Amino acid sequence: MSTAHPTPGQYWKIAAFLAFVTAVEVAMYYIDRELGLGVLNAAVLLSLSAVKFLVVIGWFMHVRFERPIISRFFAAGFILAGSLYLVVLSALGVVAIRGG
Amino acid sequence: MSDLAQGAAVTHHDEHESTGIESRKLGMWVFLSSEFLFFGALISNYLLYSHRGGFEGVYPAAIYDIPFTSVSSFVLLMSSLTMVLAHNALSRSDQNGARTWLFATAALGSVFLGGQVFEFTEFIVQHDMTLSTNPAASAFYLLTGFHGTHVAIGVIMLLSLWGISRRQGGLSDRQGLNLELVGLYWHFVDIIWIVIFTVVYLLSVAPA
Numbered sequence: 001m002s003t004a005h006p007t008p009g010q011y012w013k014i015a016a017f018l019a020f021v022t023a024v025e026v027a028m029y030y031i032d033r034e035l036g037l038g039v040l041n042a043a044v045l046l047s048l049s050a051v052k053f054l055v056v057i058g059w060f061m062h063v064r065f066e067r068p069i070i071s072r073f074f075a076a077g078f079i080l081a082g083s084l085y086l087v088v089l090s091a092l093g094v095v096a097i098r099g100g
Numbered sequence: 101m102s103d104l105a106q107g108a109a110v111t112h113h114d115e116h117e118s119t120g121i122e123s124r125k126l127g128m129w130v131f132l133s134s135e136f137l138f139f140g141a142l143i144s145n146y147l148l149y150s151h152r153g154g155f156e157g158v159y160p161a162a163i164y165d166i167p168f169t170s171v172s173s174f175v176l177l178m179s180s181l182t183m184v185l186a187h188n189a190l191s192r193s194d195q196n197g198a199r200t201w202l203f204a205t206a207a208l209g210s211v212f213l214g215g216q217v218f219e220f221t222e223f224i225v226q227h228d229m230t231l232s233t234n235p236a237a238s239a240f241y242l243l244t245g246f247h248g249t250h251v252a253i254g255v256i257m258l259l260s261l262w263g264i265s266r267r268q269g270g271l272s273d274r275q276g277l278n279l280e281l282v283g284l285y286w287h288f289v290d291i292i293w294i295v296i297f298t299v300v301y302l303l304s305v306a307p308a
Contacts, residue, residue: 008188015181019174026170029302042303049298052177053291060184061287069119070129077133081140094147 014059021048128281132288139292146239153307155234161306163227172215173297179208180290183283195270206258209251216248250289257282
């Protein structure tokens with residue numbers, strides 16, 4: 001562990017942030033239903049999801065405070081799987097997402 | 101030597117590798133990394149069939165209850181908070197706090213599972229969408245069911261740790277590592293749901 005872990009108070013703040021981002025995601029879903037934002041909606045929702053994903057990994061799973069080998073292992077699995085399935089879905093022409 | 105002290109002594113002998121990371125912890129990270137391939141395959145399978153028309157029956161995206169699933173997602177997200185608070189409490193040798201947060205995490209996980217059972221029941225009874233209705237329904241049940249199974253396994257592990265802590269009056273250093281490993285698993289289940297909630301629930305559309 002290279003640096004000190006967050007305090008309980010900081011964990012609560014991180015959780016509040018995650019809850020807020022989730023609320024924004026749900027709001028975006030309904031805004032898109034009314035306004036038909038299309039690709040913009042998909043981009044915003046995927047970005048918000050990525051933020052939540054990284055915050056949980058970084059702070060709750062403590063990757064920010066661990067040795068680099070751990071983040072490398074984890075990132076390798078994610079990038080390998082993500083790349084593989086992105087190529088497969090692209091090859092099959094899947095753009096089933098709202099606005100895609 | 102007490103059980104707790106003995107556990108601490110054992111920890112120093114068999115938990116460190118040349119990487120400087122406990123071998124079981126490194127193993128858990130590698131396991132979780134490999135899990136991306138499983139969930140990636142199931143999410144891709146869903147994306148492949150969720151919009152493909154020409155099949156009989158209702159499609160999952162046509163009957164999602166977004167407010168209900170949003171609450172379920174919030175519950176699972178908050179269970180990650182209680183999990184990290186359990187780990188934090190144990191690192192401060194607050195055994196009672198760790199036990200309380202462990203139980204809270206298991207309870208929130210159980211609420212999420214209850215929500216999933218309710219959702220599946222609604223889909224089957226109210227909308228007649230079963231596992232064999234069409235490929236999209238099969239892909240949906242396979243993906244969310246596989247995730248739910250992971251949550252159920254996590255709840256069992258959490259309750260096991262909680263029971264051990266109650267019986268022994270606390271967790272030893274070695275059991276503390278177990279709590280950290282279960283925590284990693286639990287957070288992983290949470291990040292997978294973060295992806296499922298966005299890609300499967302918020303972004304997918306049923307064929308016209």
